[in-house]
Amino acid sequence: MSTLDTLTDAELVRRCRAGDPEAWNTLVERFSRYVYAICVKGFRLKEEDAEDVFQDVFTRVYTHLDKLRDDAAVRPWIAQLTRRLCLDAIARGSREQPAPEQDFEESSDDFAEIEEAFAVREAVTTLGDACQEILDRFFARDQSYRTISAELEIPAGTIASRIARCLRKLREKLEAA
Amino acid sequence: MAFAAGLVAMVARCSKDWEEAGGIAAQALALQARAAPLAHADAEAWEDALSALRRAGTGGGDDGGPRRDHALEQKLERAAIVPLEIAALGADTAALAAVAGERCDGAYRADAAAAAALAAGGARAAAHLVEVNLGVQEGDERLAEARRSERAADEAAERLLAAIR
Numbered sequence: 001m002s003t004l005d006t007l008t009d010a011e012l013v014r015r016c017r018a019g020d021p022e023a024w025n026t027l028v029e030r031f032s033r034y035v036y037a038i039c040v041k042g043f044r045l046k047e048e049d050a051e052d053v054f055q056d057v058f059t060r061v062y063t064h065l066d067k068l069r070d071d072a073a074v075r076p077w078i079a080q081l082t083r084r085l086c087l088d089a090i091a092r093g094s095r096e097q098p099a100p101e102q103d104f105e106e107s108s109d110d111f112a113e114i115e116e117a118f119a120v121r122e123a124v125t126t127l128g129d130a131c132q133e134i135l136d137r138f139f140a141r142d143q144s145y146r147t148i149s150a151e152l153e154i155p156a157g158t159i160a161s162r163i164a165r166c167l168r169k170l171r172e173k174l175e176a177a
Numbered sequence: 178m179a180f181a182a183g184l185v186a187m188v189a190r191c192s193k194d195w196e197e198a199g200g201i202a203a204q205a206l207a208l209q210a211r212a213a214p215l216a217h218a219d220a221e222a223w224e225d226a227l228s229a230l231r232r233a234g235t236g237g238g239d240d241g242g243p244r245r246d247h248a249l250e251q252k253l254e255r256a257a258i259v260p261l262e263i264a265a266l267g268a269d270t271a272a273l274a275a276v277a278g279e280r281c282d283g284a285y286r287a288d289a290a291a292a293a294a295l296a297a298g299g300a301r302a303a304a305h306l307v308e309v310n311l312g313v314q315e316g317d318e319r320l321a322e323a324r325r326s327e328r329a330a331d332e333a334a335e336r337l338l339a340a341i342r
Contacts (some may be wrong), residue, residue: 138204138207139207142211144265144266144268144269145268145269145272146265146268146269146325146326146329156272156329157272160201160204160272160273160276161197161276163200163204164197164199164200164201164203164204165197165200166200167199167200167203168196168197168199168200171199
């Protein structure tokens with residue numbers, strides 16, 4: 001993990017403005033899955049269209065970062081930019097082949113899910129390493145209690161309770177946010 | 178298995194005074210979500226293996242000899258790997274049910290025990306399928322792994338049932 005990974009969004013934006021190339025890499029890495037999720041899950045763009053929007057979003061972030069008034073609001077700013085560019089991509093596509101209206105109606109729930117997923121992900125990064133590790137193994141990698149027990153060398157019988165405690169901490173962080 | 182995990186989630190959600198209940202329910206729902214696709218994959222893999230066995234029995238198939246045997250072996254192995262995962266899921270579900278049974282609201286302890294017994298039954302059935310589908314002898318690592326899951330699930334269920342009898 002780079003030291004830049006621990007910076008807040010606002011601190012990271014300040015470093016980018018100062019011309020730190022490593023900060024740019026970190027910014028792209030931090031928001032790449034978010035942008036991609038909006039394109040693919042929210043707007044259901046095809047892979048090649050999603051890639052075009054992805055490139056366009058970060059090019060604009062790079063060129064227009066000075067216009068961002070509140071450094072801490074970089075995430076909603078990127079989200080708004082991504083949505084606008086996704087709509088442009090759909091409009092371009094619909095001139096060739098009209099898209100069914102229903103897709104747009106269905107996607108509003110997906111946006112809420114994406115926002116929630118990323119809020120959870122961000123909150124997870126504020127937990128200690130032990131919690132991050134065990135939650136990632138159980139919920140993201142679908143590992144069994146026995147595998148987690150063997151690889152982390154902790155008693156199998158305590159894993160469910162450890163996960164439950166970590167989830168409680170996570171809920172407290174999310175409620176406090 | 179999905180039903181057993183759902184029962185654990187219900188027990189946790191109904192135990193209002195238990196601080197860890199939310200975290201236990203979340204794990205139960207995650208296990209439940211893993212169960213459904215596994216059941217589907219199991220049916221598909223077994224159907225595939227069965228067709229291959231029938232073709233082998235009638236001397237059919239596109240290629241003959243060792244290549245055909247290898248393809249059949251691969252299909253049988255896949256038919257055994259899915260129940261192996263189901264057995265592991267049974268062990269996890271029974272373990273979670275045991276934790277729930279020990280700490281939940283007393284009114285729901287019997288439901289937790291039922292969930293553990295169901296999960297243990299599922300793990301046992303899955304371990305048996307691993308043995309049958311692979312046609313292997315004792316000592317095979319995959320079978321040993323399935324048996325470990327079966328034992329772990331059994332122990333968790335027995336512990337809980339003994340505690341409430």
